[in-house]
Amino acid sequence: MARTTYQELLDAGVHFGHLTRKWDPKMAKYIFMERNGIHIIDLNKTLIKLEEAASAIKQVVKSGRKVLFxxxxxxxKDIVAAQAKxxxxxxxxxxxxxxxLTNFATVRKSIKKMANIDKMTKDGTYSVLSKKEKLMIQRERIKLENLLGGIADLNRLPAALFIIDVKKEHIAVSEALKLNIPTFAMVDTNSDPTNIDFPIPSNDDATKSISLITEIIGKAIQEGLEERKRDKEEEAEREAAAAKARIDSGEEPEATAEETKTDTDASGKRPRKKAEAEIATEADNTPDGE
Known part of the structure; x- marks a missing residue:
C-alpha cells in the first residue's frame, strides 16, 4: 500500500518550489514546470523518492540503530521534535x-556534564552552593538542554540522518558525508541533491509539507521498530520451543556459553568425564614400554 497519494502531496503544497532565479540546476530532473516565476516539483518523482526513502529508513531502524532528525x-523545529519524540x-x-558528528567524543563530554548537573540536584550537592553558583549552573543547564537535550540518549554515532532543508543544514550534510553516514532529506529546488543518499524533492518551507513528509518518515520508522520487536519475540519463541523439544525427547540441554568457558566444576576440580577422557588420550599416546 502506498504511504501517501498524489492528492495528499498536492493539498500539502509539496509541489511548490522556489523562485526560478534561485534554483539549483542539479534539481532540474525533479522539476515539472515553471509557473509565475516559481518552479513546480514533479510529484510523481516525489512519490517514488519518498517510497524509496521510507523503505530504506525502515530497514535502518529494523537493524536496531538510531536515526538523527x-x-x-x-x-x-517543533514538528520534527514532536515526531522524533x-x-x-x-x-x-x-x-x-x-x-x-566528527567530534562526537567532545559532544558526549558536554552531555555527561549535563547529567552531572542533574545528579547534583538529586544528591543534595546543589543545595549547599551559593546563590550565585546556583544561578550559573542553572543557566548552563538550560543552555546545554537547548543544544543537546535531543541527543542526550545518543551513546554512539547515528546510523542515518533525516534532514529538513539541506541548504541550511549544510554542515550536518558535510559531516555525515565525511563519516559515510547515510542521509535522508527534503530537498527543495534551491538545493543540491547530489550529496544526499535519499533525496525527497519537496517544499521544505511550508509547514503542511514538512509535517506530511516527516509524518510519513516517522510512520516508516515506527514500522521498523515494530517489526524488530516482533522478530525478537518470534526468535525467543523458537528458542523456547526448541529447548522444550530437546527436553521432551530426553536429550541433554546444550551447554551455555558460561558453562563452556571453564573446565572446572563448582568444587574447583575438572569434571569426571572430561578428566577420564584426557587420561584415556594420554594412555593412547604413551609409547610402548614406558
Whole structure:
C-alpha cells in the first residue's frame, strides 16, 4: 500500500518550489514546470523518492540503530521534535554545533556534564552552593538542554540522518558525508541533491509539507521498530520451543556459553568425564614400554 497519494502531496503544497532565479540546476530532473516565476516539483518523482526513502529508513531502524532528525528552521523545529519524540529518536532543532558528528567524543563530554548537573540536584550537592553558583549552573543547564537535550540518549554515532532543508543544514550534510553516514532529506529546488543518499524533492518551507513528509518518515520508522520487536519475540519463541523439544525427547540441554568457558566444576576440580577422557588420550599416546 502506498504511504501517501498524489492528492495528499498536492493539498500539502509539496509541489511548490522556489523562485526560478534561485534554483539549483542539479534539481532540474525533479522539476515539472515553471509557473509565475516559481518552479513546480514533479510529484510523481516525489512519490517514488519518498517510497524509496521510507523503505530504506525502515530497514535502518529494523537493524536496531538510531536515526538523527535535524531541522533548525523555525517552521520545522517543533514538528520534527514532536515526531522524533514519538518514535524515540534523537533530534537537533536549535543549532547544529560544528563537529557534532566528527567530534562526537567532545559532544558526549558536554552531555555527561549535563547529567552531572542533574545528579547534583538529586544528591543534595546543589543545595549547599551559593546563590550565585546556583544561578550559573542553572543557566548552563538550560543552555546545554537547548543544544543537546535531543541527543542526550545518543551513546554512539547515528546510523542515518533525516534532514529538513539541506541548504541550511549544510554542515550536518558535510559531516555525515565525511563519516559515510547515510542521509535522508527534503530537498527543495534551491538545493543540491547530489550529496544526499535519499533525496525527497519537496517544499521544505511550508509547514503542511514538512509535517506530511516527516509524518510519513516517522510512520516508516515506527514500522521498523515494530517489526524488530516482533522478530525478537518470534526468535525467543523458537528458542523456547526448541529447548522444550530437546527436553521432551530426553536429550541433554546444550551447554551455555558460561558453562563452556571453564573446565572446572563448582568444587574447583575438572569434571569426571572430561578428566577420564584426557587420561584415556594420554594412555593412547604413551609409547610402548614406558
Amino acid at each position: 535535524v531541522a533548525t528552521k523555525k517552521q520545522a 514519538t518514535v524515540n529518536m534523537p533530534f537537533v532543532t536549535e543549532r547544529w554545533l560544528g563537529g557534532m
